[in-house]
Amino acid sequence: MLNILTVTVKELLLLKRDKAGLLVLFIMPALLVMVITLVQENVMELTGQKKTKMLLLDLDTGSLGSLLHKQLELGHIEIIVWDGQRKSSDLQAAITRGDYQAGLIIPAGSYEQFQRAAVLFPNQQTVDDEILAAQVPVQLYFDPGIMPGLRSGLTAQVQVSLQTIGMGAKIENLGKELSGRFAALEVLTQFSTPPLTELTARLKEPLLSLESQPDDSGKTGNRSYSPVQQNVPAWALFGMFFTAIPIAGGILQERKSGIWIRLTSLPVSHLTFFSGKVLAYICVCFCQFLLIGLIGSYMFPYLALPAFTLSQNIGAVLLVILFSSLAACGLGIFLGMACNTYEQASTLGSTLVVAAAAIGGVMVPVYAMPHIMQRLSVVSPLNWGLTAFQDLLVRGLSFPAIWADLGKLALFFLLTILLSWKLTRARL
Amino acid sequence: MVEKVVVKTDYPSTGVKEQGTALLATSLLMQYRNAESPALNDFSLQVQKGEFFGLLGANGAGKTTAISIFSGFFPPVSGTISIMGMDFQRHQNKIKQIFGLVPQDLALYENLSARENLLFFGKLYGLGGHKLEGAVEKCLAFSRLTDLAGRLVSTYSGGMKRRLNLAAGLLHNPQVLFLDEPTVGIDAQSRNLIHEQLIELHRMGTTILYTSHYMEEAQELCSRIGIIDGGKIIEQGEPAELLRKSGHKNLESLFLHLTGKQLRDA
The missing domain is CATH 3.40.1710 (abc type-2 transporter like fold)
Structure with a gap:
């Protein structure tokens, strides 16, 4: 465990000194969530969801x-x-x-x-x-x-x-x-x-009346659908999955220098290095969600947007962040082991993340997509994370509703780590 | 013959040089994917404890492959390795505690300082507390970087990086040290300093297996050398003895005589 923590501290120290990496991981999703939410607020007006x-x-x-x-x-x-x-x-x-x-x-x-x-x-x-x-x-x-x-x-x-x-x-x-x-x-x-x-x-009295579903938002502590409740978790997830690129970049830097051979010569397994990296980037993902959540809660009202409200089931939300982070880290480690250059990893990584975000409902809600894309969305890890977030943050559901999505995220993590492990062995 | 030398420095030592085998590699075969010929072919080598052994060869001769296999980076297709009498496959973790590696490519995090790099690798060697701090300070002093220990490695010159690269392999006071071309691409002053450091380590009893292109350097440093070509040791012995037997004036002349003038990596 001490070795894992040593690797984690090293990773965080390297990240702290990587200004471009910090920009990608924190500023980019923060900007995106503000811009997209403001744009979608206007789209709601145009589509009649507002006056x-x-x-x-x-x-x-x-x-x-x-x-x-x-x-x-x-x-x-x-x-x-x-x-x-x-x-x-x-x-x-x-x-x-x-x-x-x-x-x-x-x-x-x-x-x-x-x-x-x-x-x-x-x-x-x-x-x-x-x-x-x-x-x-x-x-x-x-x-x-x-x-x-x-x-x-x-x-x-x-x-x-x-x-x-x-x-x-x-x-x-x-x-x-x-x-x-x-x-x-x-x-x-x-x-x-x-x-x-x-x-x-x-x-003049109407003979027929229409009853709409009662709004339980006050009772559950959740808000009904708004671009804020959709976009804050969605773009936080997007940012989390972008951690895959610095993770892959770090691994490639180690592989392409003498560091990898030195690390291999140490009495520590590769699993320890991977675990240390995963732990570091889980911390990063939690910080990303916190930052974007705070922007949603405190800055959005100043932009004439509704404030983001967190579910009363904080434990479940933290679990979704954890499992989404694991999936993102798994993808990063896999890219780091599968690609041969940083250019390959960054191009493939960003393409994969943007595509997974698009089909996963981050940019456009899944129900608004063509039927074929809706069917495709179930293979996107971002869709699993987003569905779990929406179950908690919009629909006011709790643990039983998110187990399946958490399971898929965990399986994705295990699969990517297994493939990375196989690649590590194959490259030795 | 390996001479017995009593340690005279304050650097942590293995004590009096011991008799016996430090490294024994038998009939190693290594074939890279898509390569026409094997990188190592029936490669056998015995290095005695306390010996300074130089493995000399042209580019692509198999030097780095041999060092990579000895340090566990990848296993050979066939053949056996034992270090300090322990089978590598069976006692990997134990063996990794007793050897140090200085790779040919710089094995340092450029965005960490020298001290941070050494602390990181030291902790992974299992050092902690005062022992770790002491080892880091000794290694910084050894590489003449104490005053610059807080600076990021990316700001160092090539020679400083090479010295630090060497020091990072010595943190846990290894009994056996594998050096893969430790002086490549640096100025005369830094190379001279590294030579002095290696001689000092050898005096203290560390077994050193070292690869190089520089024949003069090998002649100056090594108690024994092996010439590798086509993945196989084609000649080995004490430098003076080899020159006497072959009638060549220097190692470079002997090396070219044994390996030919045709480029190996063409």
């Missing part, structure tokens, strides 16, 4: 604009109202420039036309068929660069709002008409018909 800004130009003098405004704000749309001083062309120009993702124009006279269209029992003397048939032409504009999914989502929301307003007006008219007609029939006055306001309200 989208819509411009509303009300050229009418009636209350249709305010009714539509209220209805749309019930959904996830933030309305910016332009008064009638502006023109339709101003709105169109703002949308085309990409200042806003969508814009609505309520033409002049819309409310009057809307009121006429809502009449259910027209008086032949006052309302002609032409007016009755005409619909109110609310105009909707989109930024050409907007994603199709968001475009159809916004269109649907505006249509539902317009239908709700239209239906409300028709129901109100129907209530008025029915109350008037019932009052004229003496027989029916025997029945107690509800007052007009009550009848209208009851007609």
Whole structure:
């Protein structure tokens, strides 16, 4: 054990003096987690997971604009109202420039036309068929660069709002008409018909309701999905697996100089050297997670991002860090033994880590990938680590949920060490 | 004949030189993958305790392969090795405690200081506490690097690195020392210092097996030499005796006579 600690101290000392290595191991993942999280926060807005800004130009003098405004704000749309001083062309120009993702124009006279269209029992003397048939032409504009999914989502929301307003007006008219007609029939006055306001309200009441899953975030101490809860563990894992490159570099430096032959001549096994390296880089991985976690918790709120919150099950989180670190170290030792030059190891290592991160769900969540990539993601060690982190940090699960992923990470470590050991023997 | 010498220095010593075999290699065969001919072919060598044995050969003759096998870097395809009477395969860990190795390539961490390097290797030799500190200080003094012990090795000159490389192999006071071209690529002053150090070690009773290209150096230092060519010892004996028998004026002339002038690594 003393020999392992000796190797560990030596490794940490060498790492401390390797400024470029420290930059790769700590600054790179810290920068990535901030940049990617900020970018994804914006993507969530675009995909409708956050409020989208819509411009509303009300050229009418009636209350249709305010009714539509209220209805749309019930959904996830933030309305910016332009008064009638502006023109339709101003709105169109703002949308085309990409200042806003969508814009609505309520033409002049819309409310009057809307009121006429809502009449259910027209008086032949006052309302002609032409007016009755005409619909109110609310105009909707989109930024050409907007994603199709968001475009159809916004269109649907505006249509539902317009239908709700239209239906409300028709129901109100129907209530008025029915109350008037019932009052004229003496027989029916025997029945107690509800007052007009009550009848209208009851007609507007929905018959079906939608219940969404209750948010247990307060109870479990976890946050629901956010780019922060996704990205902090994801990019911490990415940084951890990047330790494979300095580990491989260190081994290659030893192999290519006389150090390896001297180490072989010492009364200490290669397993001791590998163990010392693994122990050193496990410490590094814990420091990486701590650094990125602290950035998520304390710096993100200053960047208008939600703060990262750790699971109440700290022990389980530490286990995931430990097993992920082991897998990363295993990969590094394998690269160090399998490659012949540092250039080979760094190129192959970074390609492997980036590819494993991409298919593992670090950059894009696995569920958003094509089916074939989703199937491929199960072979990525970063996916195993990330799934375990998400089980703990997002879904609020505990130990039983992560055993399988920890087992896969441990197997990966053992396999890489076994292969490295075979290569060590083969190279002697 | 190995003379008995009483140690006169304060460097930790093995005491009076002993009679007996320090290294015995019998019929070693070593074949590298994809190599046309074996690196060692029926290679046999006996080095007596307290002897300063020089293994001389051209590039690719098999010197480094022999040293690598003796120090356990890789096993031979066939043949046996015993050091201080112990079979290498069976007593590897015990044997590794009693020999020291100075590889041809520098075996030092460039981003550690001289002291940190020595402390690291010393600890792995099982030294600790005052014994380790004492060994490190002695090795620093031995390599004339005490004043610069805190500086990173990367800032050292080639000669300083070579001296430190030698000192790192002496930390555990080995009975047998394998030196693979310890003076290659350094200036005359550093080479002279290393010579003095090696003579001192030999005087103290350390058995030394040393490889070199430099014939004059071997003639000056070695009590016995072996000439290796094609992975086999083709001649061995005391330098003076070999020259007398062959009629050559110096070892280089004898070496070229025995091995020919054709390049070996072409």
